[in-house]
Amino acid sequence: MSETHLQDALDTLKTTGVRITPQRHAILEYLIQTMAHPTADEIYKALEGKFPNMSVATVYNNLRVFREVGLVKELTFGDASSRFDFVTNDHYHMICECCGKIVDFHYPGLDEIEHFASQVTGFDVHAHRLEIYGTCPSCKDVSAKVQ
Amino acid sequence: MSETHLQDALDTLKTTGVRITPQRHAILEYLIQTMAHPTADEIYKALEGKFPNMSVATVYNNLRVFREVGLVKELTFGDASSRFDFVTNDHYHMICECCGKIVDFHYPGLDEIEHFASQVTGFDVHAHRLEIYGTCPSCKDVSAKVQ
DNA sequence: ACACTAATTGTAACAATTATAAATTAATAA
DNA sequence: TTATTAATTTATAATTGTTACAATTAGTGT
Numbered sequence: 001m002s003e004t005h006l007q008d009a010l011d012t013l014k015t016t017g018v019r020i021t022p023q024r025h026a027i028l029e030y031l032i033q034t035m036a037h038p039t040a041d042e043i044y045k046a047l048e049g050k051f052p053n054m055s056v057a058t059v060y061n062n063l064r065v066f067r068e069v070g071l072v073k074e075l076t077f078g079d080a081s082s083r084f085d086f087v088t089n090d091h092y093h094m095i096c097e098c099c100g101k102i103v104d105f106h107y108p109g110l111d112e113i114e115h116f117a118s119q120v121t122g123f124d125v126h127a128h129r130l131e132i133y134g135t136c137p138s139c140k141d142v143s144a145k146v147q
Numbered sequence: 148m149s150e151t152h153l154q155d156a157l158d159t160l161k162t163t164g165v166r167i168t169p170q171r172h173a174i175l176e177y178l179i180q181t182m183a184h185p186t187a188d189e190i191y192k193a194l195e196g197k198f199p200n201m202s203v204a205t206v207y208n209n210l211r212v213f214r215e216v217g218l219v220k221e222l223t224f225g226d227a228s229s230r231f232d233f234v235t236n237d238h239y240h241m242i243c244e245c246c247g248k249i250v251d252f253h254y255p256g257l258d259e260i261e262h263f264a265s266q267v268t269g270f271d272v273h274a275h276r277l278e279i280y281g282t283c284p285s286c287k288d289v290s291a292k293v294q
Numbered sequence: 295a296c297a298c299t300a301a302t303t304g305t306a307a308c309a310a311t312t313a314t315a316a317a318t319t320a321a322t323a324a
Numbered sequence: 325t326t327a328t329t330a331a332t333t334t335a336t337a338a339t340t341g342t343t344a345c346a347a348t349t350a351g352t353g354t
Contacts, residue, residue: 123281134270
């Protein structure tokens, strides 16, 4: 099924007139296959084996292209570097403040808040972003043992 | 009433054992008084007149101190630099994707989603973050005129 | 007013990201 | 298939936001 995701993504590129290069193919493949939400540098390092000559700039350029086409979402948390997430269906992120782990979860029907906010502020609403911060089970265990 | 905010903030510093310096006083005052959500550099530039010798490092240091004490929230959007928001009561942000304007709005009862997410992921939940993106009224006007 | 310690300053370092220009390569049509 | 053209990659330099550091300065409790 990640196969079809990749195929869909490539189709999107084709219809949008974005050339499909081996580097783009590899970046997309990696983004889809990994369960993590990698930084640009992590992607760069992960593909170093396959593409010894690839430049970091290529990773950044293509992540921007993917974002513009809507294939990829850029996540900016407090820390230094952005993380990138292949867009499938809508989901939110639960983030461990201890170890940085990110877990996806689904939650339907936050559209009402978009409505509400639109009414209150007079904005046209395009999208929203929600993250929840906490402590993951394994970090809870660790801190329990320490005490 | 922004007077009491400032006084409360200073009290918080005192009880937390954080020294009250003129620079800290001025940064807090500026954060409370401005309706915007300034970057560290904007704060630095705004106080340049009063403190010609103040270092950027001082601004960053103190914003970190304020964050650790809970007086200030750091907002990281897609763009390069963090923005800082004096913490009053809980509110969310509506952000114009066209001009970057940020408008605060209140919305009660998003605790249920914290509960839900906690159940689903097994995390202990500490906080959440929500932003809504759209186009502000004045940017709507401009784009209407162009067409 | 004194001493103690934290805070400020100026600067250098760092790390993420972007700009640039030259070399390469994918898509297209002949 | 090949030539053409414009997009893409690459390598590197530049930029920018932020932090680290060491020396100086200044709050605070006594």
